[in-house]
Amino acid sequence: MVTILFDGIAYGMLLFVLAAGLAVTLGLMNFVNLAHGAFAMAGGYLTAVLSSRMGVPFLATLPMAFLFAALLGAILEPTLYRPMYRRPHLDQVLFSIGLVFMAMAAVNYMFGASQQFVRLPAWLNGRIEVAGVGIGVYRLFIIVVCGILAVGLQLILSRTRFGSQLRASVDDRPVASGLGINVNRIFLATFAFGSGLAGLAGALGAELLGLDPGFPLKFMIYFLVVVAVGGTSTISGPLLAALLLGIADVAGKYYIPEIGAFIIYVVMIIVLLWRPHGLFSRGGAR
Amino acid sequence: MKAEYVTRARLKPAEIVVWVVIVAVLALVPQYAALWTEILILALFAISLDLILGYGGIVSLGHAAFFGFGAYAAGLYAIHVSPEPLTGLVVATAGAALLGALTSFIVLRGSDLTRLMVTLAVASILYELANRFSGLTGGADGLPGIFIDPLFGRFEFDLEGVTGSWYTFVVFFLLFMLARRIVHSPFGVGLEAIRDNRLRAQSIGIAVNARLAAVYTLAAAYAGAAGALLVQTTGFASLDVLSFHRSADVLLALVLGGTGYLYGGILGAIVFKIMHDFLSSLTPHYWQFWMGFALVAIMLIGRDRIYDTVRDLLARMRPGQGKGGQA
Numbered sequence: 037m038v039t040i041l042f043d044g045i046a047y048g049m050l051l052f053v054l055a056a057g058l059a060v061t062l063g064l065m066n067f068v069n070l071a072h073g074a075f076a077m078a079g080g081y082l083t084a085v086l087s088s089r090m091g092v093p094f095l096a097t098l099p100m101a102f103l104f105a106a107l108l109g110a111i112l113e114p115t116l117y118r119p120m121y122r123r124p125h126l127d128q129v130l131f132s133i134g135l136v137f138m139a140m141a142a143v144n145y146m147f148g149a150s151q152q153f154v155r156l157p158a159w160l161n162g163r164i165e166v167a168g169v170g171i172g173v174y175r176l177f178i179i180v181v182c183g184i185l186a187v188g189l190q191l192i193l194s195r196t197r198f199g200s201q202l203r204a205s206v207d208d209r210p211v212a213s214g215l216g217i218n219v220n221r222i223f224l225a226t227f228a229f230g231s232g233l234a235g236l237a238g239a240l241g242a243e244l245l246g247l248d249p250g251f252p253l254k255f256m257i258y259f260l261v262v263v264a265v266g267g268t269s270t271i272s273g274p275l276l277a278a279l280l281l282g283i284a285d286v287a288g289k290y291y292i293p294e295i296g297a298f299i300i301y302v303v304m305i306i307v308l309l310w311r312p313h314g315l316f317s318r319g320g321a322r
Numbered sequence: 323m324k325a326e327y328v329t330r331a332r333l334k335p336a337e338i339v340v341w342v343v344i345v346a347v348l349a350l351v352p353q354y355a356a357l358w359t360e361i362l363i364l365a366l367f368a369i370s371l372d373l374i375l376g377y378g379g380i381v382s383l384g385h386a387a388f389f390g391f392g393a394y395a396a397g398l399y400a401i402h403v404s405p406e407p408l409t410g411l412v413v414a415t416a417g418a419a420l421l422g423a424l425t426s427f428i429v430l431r432g433s434d435l436t437r438l439m440v441t442l443a444v445a446s447i448l449y450e451l452a453n454r455f456s457g458l459t460g461g462a463d464g465l466p467g468i469f470i471d472p473l474f475g476r477f478e479f480d481l482e483g484v485t486g487s488w489y490t491f492v493v494f495f496l497l498f499m500l501a502r503r504i505v506h507s508p509f510g511v512g513l514e515a516i517r518d519n520r521l522r523a524q525s526i527g528i529a530v531n532a533r534l535a536a537v538y539t540l541a542a543a544y545a546g547a548a549g550a551l552l553v554q555t556t557g558f559a560s561l562d563v564l565s566f567h568r569s570a571d572v573l574l575a576l577v578l579g580g581t582g583y584l585y586g587g588i589l590g591a592i593v594f595k596i597m598h599d600f601l602s603s604l605t606p607h608y609w610q611f612w613m614g615f616a617l618v619a620i621m622l623i624g625r626d627r628i629y630d631t632v633r634d635l636l637a638r639m640r641p642g643q644g645k646g647g648q649a
Contacts, residue, residue, distance in 0.1 A: 068435060119622060125434040126381045127621050130577055133570055134617025141611030253566060257446065260439050297450045301443040308436050309428055 039171070040290050041283060046175035048282025049182035050244065052275050053237035054255070055262035056189060057109075057230020059274045062263050064206040065223065067117070068125050070132040072234055072259055073252030074139035079105040079235025080242040080251065081143060084152035094157050098239055105235020110228035117227065118220070136252045144249040152247045154239070178240055185233065190271040202226055261304045331506035340585065341495070348487055355487040361591050362490045363552050368576040368587035369501060370544030375573075376581030377505055378537045379517030380429060383438050383569055384445030385545055387425075390564030391448060392418040392546025397465045397559035398458070405471040407479075411493065411550050418546020419539050426535040426542075442566075449564040464560030468553060479555070486555035493551060497544060502584055504540070513537055514582075574617055580629055 058072040079101035086092040086100065120131050160174045193199040204212040205219045213219045238251075245255065258281065266277030281300060288299035348358055367389055374380045395414035404410070425444050429437050452459045459465060472478040477485045504510050515523040516530050524530050553559045562568070571594065578597075579590025597616065601609035620628065 062435070068438065116618065116622065123621070123624075125438075126375070126577075127625065129381060129383065129438065130573060130617050131621035133573070134614040134621065137570075137610045137614025138618065139614075141608045141614065145608050145611070257439070257442060260435075260442075264435060264439055294454065297454070298447055301447045301450075305428060305440055305443050308432060308440055 040287055042171055043175060044283030044286035045279060046172075046178045046282070047244065047286050048279035049179050049186070050237055050241045051258055051262055051282055052278035053182045053185050053233055054241065055259040055274060055278060056185075056271075057227070057232075057234050058259050059263050059266070059271075060202075060226050060230050062260075063267070063274075064202075065121065067121055068128040068132065069117075070129060070256055070260075071135035071139065071252065072231075073255050074136055075105045075109060075231040076234040076238030076241075076255070077139065077143060077247070077249075077251040078108055078238070079232075080154075080238035080247045081147060081152060082235070083239035084154050084242055084247060085147070088153055088155045094155065094160070098236060101239035102232040102236040105238070106228045106232030108235075109231025110224060113224050113227040114220070118223075136256075139252060140249045147249075149249055152242065154242045154247075156243060174243065178244070181240065182237070185236075186271065186275055193271060198222075198225070257304075258300070261300065265304065265307050327506070327511060331503075337585070340588070344491065344588075348491055352482065352484045352487070356483040357595070359483055359487045359490045359551075359555050361595050362487070362494045363548050363555075364572065364575055364594065365588045365591035366494050366497060366551070367545055367548040367572050368579065368590050369498065369584055370541045370548060371572050371576050372581055372584055372587050373501060373505070373537055373541040373544065375576065376583070376586070377510060377513045377517060378534055378541075379520075380534065380538065381434055381438055382429070382441040383566075383573075384441035384443070385541075385572055386564055386566070386568030387441070387445035387448045388418045388422055388542040388545035389549040389552075389568055389572075390445075390452070391421050392549030393553045393559045393563040394452065394459060394465070394549075395546065396550035396553045397468050400468045400470055400554070401465070405469050407470050407473055407489070407554050410470070410554060411547060414550035415543050415547045418549070419543035421546075422539040422542020423535070426538040429538060430531050430534050442569075445564060445566070445569060449561065452561055452564055460560075462561055464558060464562075465553075466558060468557045468559065470554050470557065479557075483555060490551050490555060493547065497547060498584065501540075501544070505584065509533065509536075574613065577617075577620065577625065580625075 054076055055072070057075070058069060061067045061069045061072070082104045083094070083097040083101045086097045087094050092100075116131075116135075120128055123131075156174060160177055163172050164176075165171075193202070201212070201217050202222050204215070205217055205222045209219055238247075245251075261281055262274050262278045265281070266274030281303075284303060285300055289297070292299075348355070351358075367385075370388070371382065371385050374382060374385075392414040395417040396410045399410045399413050400407075403413075428440050428444075432440075453461055456462070470479050473485060473489055477489075479485050479489075505513070512523065512528045513533055515526075515528060516533060520530060549563055552563065575590040575594035576587060577590070578593045579586035579588065597613070598609065601612045605612070
């Protein structure tokens with residue numbers, strides 16, 4: 037019971053970091069980016085290839101996964117994404133589905149369709165007993181890393197100059213640029229950072245979530261749920277939504293495996309019907 | 323103003339040419355009957371999406387839900403109830419319409435994003451259901467061995483698919499003309515008003531939600547009919563009919579052909595199939611990459627710009643017959 041709760045929390049934290057970048061592009065900038073999972077996949081594959089084929093230590097591959105995905109984001113944002121910001125949602129949807137297809141086929145071409153594995157160092161494997169409850173060390177590691185990231189994100193958004201510039205740019209772009217904020221650069225940095233986070237989470241989660249070319253599609257709905265249910269006005273909203281989703285999903289698949297796969301969809305539909313703008317939104321943001 | 327809408331609804335010479343060409347192709351090149359059938363089915367599916375997207379302005383990522391529902395309904399009806407094709411088609415269409423009516427109230431709420439996710443979720447739930455109840459649907463193995471009786475007891479569904487192609491064509495033609503009639507009716511014009519500006523449409527007294535629910539149900543019925551036709555002409559149903567790929571493919575096909583004038587569904591289905599076959603023969607496993615590439619490229623260039631160019635070219639070829647009304 038407690039173990040399931042723990043696994044659910046680890047899963048939820050992972051989902052949160054995966055979706056955090058999307059919370060900004062989709063939630064704040066109102067850009068429907070279905071290709072967010074492709075960045076996570078990029079990070080995951082980098083870690084899988086480096087750790088299992090080239091023998092690079094797992095911990096060293098994590099920052100590389102972040103940088104790699106962030107670099108991808110930094111290249112794609114000004115070249116492909118920026119022209120799409122002002123388009124209707126349909127165009128954005130089709131554009132990002134196109135990106136997903138390209139990423140899936142490219143990964144399939146380079147690494148094959150089979151599942152990739154990450155080689156974890158010995159000290160991350162195994163379980164420990166805390167107060168009679170078995171806890172996977174790797175899951176604990178994920179919770180700690182993602183927890184630090186969540187706190188860091190909150191601090192960056194609410195306390196730093198960059199955070200306030202970002203909030204200003206999102207709230208009112210013309211005024212923000214009138215005040216001398218380089219809006220394009222803010223968006224570029226945010227997008228790259230969000231992609232980097234996805235890449236990092238993809239690398240961390242490769243072991244838990246499974247990693248194959250279908251990754252961006254398989255988890256697309258999870259990201260969307262986190263952002264849509266969590267709302268976007270705070271960091272804690274998506275965090276709570278991700279935790280709820282993670283726990284519900286793990287518990288559902290464990291206790292009622294016959295219908296476990298539906299739970300997330302049903303919960304999502306109910307929540308969206310009940311609060312179309314998310315559980316934790318300040319309301320009427322759009 | 324009223325006269326303009328009446329003119330718009332009149333059958334234009336170019337449209338008659340389109341139908342004559344389709345009939346001619348079906349009659350003259352029966353070797354490819356199976357391919358024509360596939361194109362017609364995709365076109366019908368695309369038209370169904372056009373009804374909600376091009377006229378209602380609802381972006382759906384899960385339109386395969388209704389296609390797949392119709393497909394399984396037709397397959398199961400043929401196996402368990404009666405192999406008669408026409409009643410099977412009617413049952414599948416009605417079933418999909420019912421599903422559309424039941425789910426319509428959830429797509430009417432919230433923003434574009436909410437709708438995207440809800441439609442995606444409905445399709446995913448159906449996919450999981452079909453996967454779960456493999457006793458009924460055959461699960462991942464699909465429903466093999468669906469036998470369909472000869473049409474009207476006379477025309478047998480042959481292996482080359484000639485009967486299937488004519489059957490599909492007639493159904494397609496009738497449904498298309500019905501859709502054409504509907505979108506040019508006051509109901510359809512009201513839909514366009516909703517699409518262009520929901521708030522204003524509401525304030526001039528259009529019942530926004532009722533109309534959107536109605537058109538969503540109608541589109542679901544059309545998608546169900548397309549799915550039923552697929553199963554009846556191929557004799558096989560699998561989980562693939564409910565997959566995300568179906569929803570994405572039909573979106574791509576419709577966008578290739580253009581939204582909001584119905585014929586875009588036909589044009590898009592043809593272009594999509596040609597592209598698909600060409601790319602698959604070039605790179606069997608990786609055609610998906612070029613599909614994605616096409617989507618990204620079209621979106622970056624801008625849909626409007628492509629259509630405006632084409633429309634300008636057409637207008638220049640036929641002076642004084644500018645299409646109007648679509649701007």
